[in-house]
Amino acid sequence: MIGAVLLGVLTVVVGGCVCVVWAERGGPRWARVVATATLAAGSLVRHAHRNRRRGLDRSGGDDA
Incomplete structure (x- = not known):
């Protein structure tokens, strides 16, 4: 079950990356929408990680 979920997430991520490349080359409108959503999600993940x-x-400095 977990493997199926991870495979689904991987498929969505790879599809998003393909849409980003396709949109840069002038793909259809739906590819540009998916690319925008993919880039926004990546930005949110980076921001949350930082x-x-x-x-x-x-919190690590308070231990000493």
Whole structure:
């Protein structure tokens, strides 16, 4: 079951990346919409990762 979920997530990610490349080359409107959503999701993930890392760095200094 977990393998099927991971395979589905991988398929969505690869499809999003394909749409980003296709949209850069002038693909159809739906590919540009998917590409925009993919880039926005990637930006949100990067932002959340940075915030989480900053929070971990701050909490690590209080142990000493």
